[in-house]
Amino acid sequence: MGSTLIEKIIKNNTGIDAKAGDIVTVNVDRVMIHDIFIPFVADKFEEMGFKKLWDPDKVVLIYDHLVPASQVDDTRHFRKGNEFAAKYGMKNVHHSDGICHQLMTEAGYVKPGNVVFGTDSHTTTYGSVGAFSSGIGYTEMASILGTGKLWIKVPETIRVNINGKLPENVTSKDIILTLIGDLGADGATYKSLEFAGDTVENMSVASRMTISNMAIEAGAKCGLFSPDEKTAEYCNVMLDDTMKNLYGDEDADYCHVINYNAEDFVPVMACPSQVDKIRPVSEIKGTPIDQVFIGSCTNGRLEDLHNAAAILKGKKVAPFVKLIVTPASRKIYREAIADGTLSILSEAGAMITHPGCGLCCGRAGGILTDGERVVATNNRNFLGRMGTSKVEIYLASPITAAKCALAGKITD
Amino acid sequence: MDKFKGRVWLLGDDIDTDIIIPTEYLALKTVNDMAPYAFSPLRPELAGQIKEGDIIVAGKNFGCGSSREQAPEVIKALGIKAIIAKSYARIFFRNSINNGLLLIENPDLHDEIKEGDEIEVCVGQAVCANGKEYPISSLPENLLDILNAGGLVKAMRRLNGLED
Numbered sequence: 001m002g003s004t005l006i007e008k009i010i011k012n013n014t015g016i017d018a019k020a021g022d023i024v025t026v027n028v029d030r031v032m033i034h035d036i037f038i039p040f041v042a043d044k045f046e047e048m049g050f051k052k053l054w055d056p057d058k059v060v061l062i063y064d065h066l067v068p069a070s071q072v073d074d075t076r077h078f079r080k081g082n083e084f085a086a087k088y089g090m091k092n093v094h095h096s097d098g099i100c101h102q103l104m105t106e107a108g109y110v111k112p113g114n115v116v117f118g119t120d121s122h123t124t125t126y127g128s129v130g131a132f133s134s135g136i137g138y139t140e141m142a143s144i145l146g147t148g149k150l151w152i153k154v155p156e157t158i159r160v161n162i163n164g165k166l167p168e169n170v171t172s173k174d175i176i177l178t179l180i181g182d183l184g185a186d187g188a189t190y191k192s193l194e195f196a197g198d199t200v201e202n203m204s205v206a207s208r209m210t211i212s213n214m215a216i217e218a219g220a221k222c223g224l225f226s227p228d229e230k231t232a233e234y235c236n237v238m239l240d241d242t243m244k245n246l247y248g249d250e251d252a253d254y255c256h257v258i259n260y261n262a263e264d265f266v267p268v269m270a271c272p273s274q275v276d277k278i279r280p281v282s283e284i285k286g287t288p289i290d291q292v293f294i295g296s297c298t299n300g301r302l303e304d305l306h307n308a309a310a311i312l313k314g315k316k317v318a319p320f321v322k323l324i325v326t327p328a329s330r331k332i333y334r335e336a337i338a339d340g341t342l343s344i345l346s347e348a349g350a351m352i353t354h355p356g357c358g359l360c361c362g363r364a365g366g367i368l369t370d371g372e373r374v375v376a377t378n379n380r381n382f383l384g385r386m387g388t389s390k391v392e393i394y395l396a397s398p399i400t401a402a403k404c405a406l407a408g409k410i411t412d
Numbered sequence: 413m414d415k416f417k418g419r420v421w422l423l424g425d426d427i428d429t430d431i432i433i434p435t436e437y438l439a440l441k442t443v444n445d446m447a448p449y450a451f452s453p454l455r456p457e458l459a460g461q462i463k464e465g466d467i468i469v470a471g472k473n474f475g476c477g478s479s480r481e482q483a484p485e486v487i488k489a490l491g492i493k494a495i496i497a498k499s500y501a502r503i504f505f506r507n508s509i510n511n512g513l514l515l516i517e518n519p520d521l522h523d524e525i526k527e528g529d530e531i532e533v534c535v536g537q538a539v540c541a542n543g544k545e546y547p548i549s550s551l552p553e554n555l556l557d558i559l560n561a562g563g564l565v566k567a568m569r570r571l572n573g574l575e576d
Contacts, residue, residue, distance in 0.1 A: 023554055036438055040481065047565055049572035066439070073439050121479045121503055137481035137507035139564045146568060151554055185426050186473035190502050219476060219501055274426060361435045382430040382477060384453035 002249025004157040005224045006192040009132045012242055013115050020156040020253065025149050028058070029131075030109050032118035034100045035063040037138045039080040041119065044142035053088045054148035060092040060109050061085055062100040065357045070364060098329025098355040101125040101213065101297040105205075106329055111235055112227035112243045117144060122297055122379065124220065127193075127212035128205060129235050130227035130246050135216065155192040155221045156255040158183075159248060162199040164262035169412070171307065172207035173299060173377070173397035175199075175260070176214045177268045181278025182258070189219030191255065194248045199262040200225060205234040206303040213298045214379050217275040267412045269375070270395035273383045281400055281412035289373045292317070292405040293386075294398050295326030295353075296360040296378035302332050302341070304377065304398040309341045311402035312348035318408025323350040324366045326358045349405075362386045375404040415534050418467035418493050420541075421458065422527040423451075425471035429504065432475065432483040443485040450486045464491035467531060471497065471522050475504025484508040494533055496521055496548075509555050510564035521546045 003011065003019075010018050010026065018024045033041050038061060053059055061081055066074040078095075085093045097103055101122050104110050112130035117123065119141050126133035136150070144150050160179060180187075193215045200208065208225050215223025225231075226247040232239045248254075267281040294300070294308050305327060317323045325345050327333040333355050336342045342352055351366075358364035360378040368374055368387035373394065376386065381393035394410065403411050430453065437449045450459040468487070474497035475483055484507045487495070494514040508515050514535070521539055525531065531541040536550035551559065561567040569575045 023552065036435075037479075037481075044565060048568035049574040050568070065435075071439060073441070076441075077439065119479055121477065123479075135479035135503050137479055137503065137510060139481060139510045140506060143564055143568050146572075185476055186499060186501070189473065189499065219473065221502055363435060380428075380430070380477065382428045382453075384434050385430050389453035 001253060002251040004192065004252040004254065005194050005226065005246060005248045006132060006155055006157060006222060007252070008246055009113055009115065010154055012113055018154045020154050022154045023151060024154060025151050026115045028117060028144050028148050028150060029114040030058050030060065030116045031141060031144055032060045032062060032100050032104055032116070032123065033141060034120055035066045035077045035081060037119040037141070038084060039077055040138040041141045041145070042080055042084040044139050045145050048142055048146060050146035053090070053145050056089045056091065059090050059145065060104065061090060062094045062103055063096065064099045065361055065363055067096050067356050068354065098332070099297045099300065099357055102300070102328040102332070105129055105209070105235065106331060108236055111237055112231055112239070113246055117141070117150060121216045122213050124215045124223050125209055125213040125297060127215065127223040128208035128225055129231050130225060130243065132222055132224070134221050153190070155190055157192045157194050157248065157252070158188055158256045158258065159194050159196065159254045160258045160260070162195065162197040162260045162262055164199055166199065166262045166265060169399050170265045170267055171397045171399060172203060172210045174265050174268050176211045177270055177278050177395065178265060180214065180218045180276050181268070183218045185217065185274060185276040186219045188215070191220055193218070193220045193223040195223065195225050196248065201228065204303060205230055206301040209301070210298055217379060267397065267400045269400065270381050272392040272394065273381050275381060275395065281396070281410060284410050285412065287373065287410040289321060289375055289404055289409055291322045291324065291366065291368060291372065291374040292401050293324050293359050293366065293374060293376040293378065294401050295324070295328065295358060297328060298379040299377035299398050300326055300328030300332065302335050305332070305336050305341045305345065308398045308402040309344040311399060312406065313344050315348055315406055317349040317405040321405050321408050322366065323405045324353060324359060325350045326353045327355050329355050359386060375401050375410065377401050415532065416493060417530055417532045418465050419463070420467055420469050420525060420527055420529045420531055421462060422525070423468060423470040426473045426476055427470055428477035429475060429480050429483045430477055433480065433486050438480060438482055443482055443489045446482055447486045447489040450490060459490060462490045462492065465493050466491060467533070468492055468495045469497070469522050469525060470495065472499045474500050476501035479503045481507045481511070484511050484513045488513050496539060498522055509558055512559060512563040516548050518546050518548055
């Protein structure tokens with residue numbers, strides 16, 4: 001019998017021919033800690049009695065949720081992080097370069113076939129480049145910092161085959177939202193999602209990142225794509241034989257196989273306040289909105305800004321709508337300045353903010369109040385995430401979000 | 413810990429980590445500072461009502477959402493002795509075990525009891541509620557090792573020769 005993609009990654013990492021359900025200890029290639037959790041990781045690490053990091057070069061510390069500080073206590077996290085990094089010889093520290101999940105791939109910390117853990121649930125994002133990556137808590141992170149190892153249960157795999165050409169104005173965001181709606185918010189819990197088919201082969205790495213990023217919203221442990229030439233170029237690696245073999249075998253043991261025709265996808269939204277409450281945009285057209293947010297580790301990449309700019313070019317957002325655009329990283333921000341994208345967005349009426357997690361986690365300018373509605377390109381519409389618990393959050397693609405900003409209401 | 417009784421607080425499906433403890437309170441210094449805000453987006457009064465030894469009974473996918481370990485920590489800080497849910501999100505599950513918070517899975521209990529009921533838990537065996545017995549399974553060995561050590565911190569202290 002063949003192997004699933006996750007089984008191959010784990011076999012390469014451990015030397016054990018493990019199958020779904022087996023519990024194995026993996027050797028960690030890289031870890032990511034962000035600003036919210038670094039004080040807790042630091043305290044737990046010392047409480048555990050470790051004197052040094054297992055490998056300082058494999059540890060990446062990224063300030064993104066709290067940058068720049070919006071509450072006075074936030075600065076404690078930076079101070080604690082800086083002290084910990086200096087004390088244990090960490091060089092990979094990013095103080096204001098962008099969102100952790102964007103930087104981990106963009107700055108070359110993650111390669112195809114790696115095993116990576118981060119103190120953030122959206123660590124699943126690096127599945128887009130063929131890495132097994134998943135979120136953990138700060139206590140487990142502290143134990144990895146000391147040992148370089150973590151136990152995991154090899155997950156079962158749901159294979160998702162997508163073939164054909166996506167309709168106009170439909171993107172990978174609509175694919176992953178549709179899948180979450182079909183599976184439910186717990187439909188892939190403890191499982192690996194493995195994506196294949198010519199639609200995903202033709203997709204950019206940026207689009208794949210959107211899908212892997214939201215795999216967790218169906219409960220998945222990871223959301224994996226096979227590395228290809230596009231991955232190699234993005235990660236700045238040559239694909240070796242091991243990487244070329246990172247695909248799910250036809251005769252692997254899949255717990256579930258889902259087949260989609262790309263032509264059948266339509267623009268969709270996740271409606272308040274569950275990520276799996278998916279409706280075609282055409283069915284909720286006309287609902288008035290107060291704000292639009294384009295950004296986050298889900299959809300704050302250059303491709304996303306280009307998609308929004310193509311809709312907004314030469315037009316103005318509805319006068320009462322606040323459009324907030326947050327590039328995912330400094331690199332993206334600079335590229336979008338250089339190619340004129342930010343100028344187009346600004347002329348259309350967008351407020352463009354510094355790179356970071358920003359409004360997605362309700363920790364930056366743009367929070368909303370009771371009865372207000374926002375169309376947002378991020379990954380969660382949970383109660384209270386972007387303001388009070390009576391704010392209605394609709395999740396959508398940057399194309400749909402830009403169209404809504406122009407109309408001042410939900411539209412496709 | 414083998415056998416205990418507690419009063420039930422009943423919650424629904426998909427209780428996410430932003431409900432358990434919203435992001436805006438995550439930068440407070442200690443979990444005890446955060447605990448009064450637990451469940452505030454859903455039931456602002458709940459944290460003040462929970463007493464030491466109470467039990468949360470919930471639907472499916474409890475703890476979905478972010479990796480914030482403060483979620484099981486604030487629940488523990490409120491005095492909750494155990495959670496019994498239809499299912500759990502994976503990061504919340506790991507975080508709870510690592511912090512010594514007992515999680516139990518049962519598909520039926522949630523739909524057959526009401527808030528305020530007193531139930532009895534026999535760890536690894538069954539939950540007794542209103543005269544009915546609901547079987548529960550025990551955890552895999554590697555997880556029991558962490559729970560029995562008193563959580564992952566203590567397990568690592570033992571590894572580093574700081575505890576017996």
